[in-house]
Amino acid sequence: MKKQDMNLLESYQKISKIRANRDATGRIYVMIFVGTLLIASAYWLVLFIENSNLKQNIQTIQDYLNSPQIVERSNEADQLNEDVTKLDAILNELKSAQDVFALQPTFSSSAVNLIVAERPGTVRMNSISYSGDAITLDVSGTRVYSVSDYVMRLRRSNAFQEVQYSGYTLTDGIYNSSITIILKGGQ
Amino acid sequence: MTQLSKREVFLLFFMAVFVTGALFYVFLLTPLSLEIAENREQLNQLEFRKLQTETNLGIIPQLRTRRDVKIEETAAVLSTISNPLHAAEFERWLLPVLAEHNARVVSVSLSETQVATPELLYTQVSPQVYRLLELIQDYNNVTVTPITPLPESTTQMLYAEYSYQFTSTFENFINIVDEVKEFDTTYFVSNAFYDINNREGSITVRVYSVHKLTEQELLDIYKGDFGNHPNEVTGPDVPSNPK
Helix, strand or coil: CCCCCCCHHHHHHHHHHHHHHHHHHHHHHHHHHHHHHHHHHHHHHHHHHHHHHHHHHHHHHHHHHHCHHHHHHHHHHHHHHHHHHHHHHHHHHHHHHHHHHHHCCCCCHHHHHHHHHCCCCCEEEEEEEEECCEEEEEEEECCCCHHHHHHHHHHHCCCCCEEEEEEEEEECCEEEEEEEEECCCCC | CCCCCHHHHHHHHHHHHHHHHHHHHHHHHHHHHHHHHHHHHHHHHHHHHHHHHHHHHHCHHHHHHHHHHHHHHHHHHHHCCECCCCHHHHHHHHHHHHHHCCCEEEEEEECCCEEECCCCCCCCCCCCCCHHHHHHHHHCCCCCCCCCCCCCCCCCEEEEEEEEEEECCHHHHHHHHHHHHHCCCCEEEEEEEEECCCCEEEEEEEEEECCCCCHHHHHCCCCCCCCCCCCCCCCCCCCCCCC
16 A cells, blocks of 8 residues: 655645755846846947047137137138138249240340341341341342351351342342341340 | 646737837837937037137137238238229329439320239240251250240139320330339239431330229328329429329
8 A cells, every 4th residue: 555645844845946946047147147237238338438438528628729818829820721721822833924024026226136146248238127035137248148158147146046038139239138037045 | 717738828928029029129128229329429520629619719829810811911912913993093103203204105005994803924935846856855865954935814803905106215215114113013014116317205004903802001192192282283393202
């Protein structure tokens, strides 16, 4: 016959053990939850402090940049920079004009005196005209070689860029011709 | 009340942690991180501006000096170019010269002032080059320097052209041309003609002018009335150059 044994203490201990195990698991879960919450809060706090520091630094720099003294001096510096840039623009604009002016040939006594000085006695000058960079001489020669002599003398002077000669015509015993002298630049 | 199984408890725990974490991440961490990123960016920009400002403030004395030097340079270059002038004002330059050299003015043509770029009245005569010459130069080790292109100006200026026809001696004609050159400004004789037989001469002067940095510099242009009375005809008998 089977023994009917009602060991209440043993049953109670079993039940308590099961309950204790269940409570311990719950506590572990709660601890993990609270721990995670604490770590996250700490991280948020670190971020919050960092953000506060950033805001403080921003405010400090903004106060510095917006202080009337700095604004005034900064405006002065900007104005000076702007002035220098504008003056540079004016100078650059003028440079190309200066280059042109520097190379512009000039009609003056130095060229004319040389032209007159080189003239052979057999050549008579009727008129002299200047246009742009060319001096054109309207001359008359008493000899057939007079004008070419004159042209050769002018060429030998090396004072001009080019001496152009295109012939002559004989009228009433006078050899009429035209000589074109191209001036050098900047003279 | 129904007892929860271990698995259900774990799932509940997991859900609680996940939901709390998600809410924490979405509503607290993310906005704060974004704000920090924005603030960092703003701080970087401000620090850069501060650095720029400090640099600018530090070089204010140098900038003042640099601006003064530039003003001097610009004024010096501008002073080589004529002030804007009216045709009547140009006559204050030329009539005394014509008078001084006993030139009798026959006719005058004065153009309107217009805006133009300076034209270079110069042509470069290119040497003739052909293959055999190149070979000979190569044999003689002659280095041919390439022709440098002529400058072209894009600078717009005020421009006018004034032509004078007069009678005078050839010597005086040349002296007049020389005097125009000696004005040492942007007045260029672009055309000139002298007929030796008839003792008639003419010159055309191109005048380029620009405004100056300050209005005060422009005030110097007025050179005084030439005649004694507004209706008096000016001629070669006038006194010295009013310049």
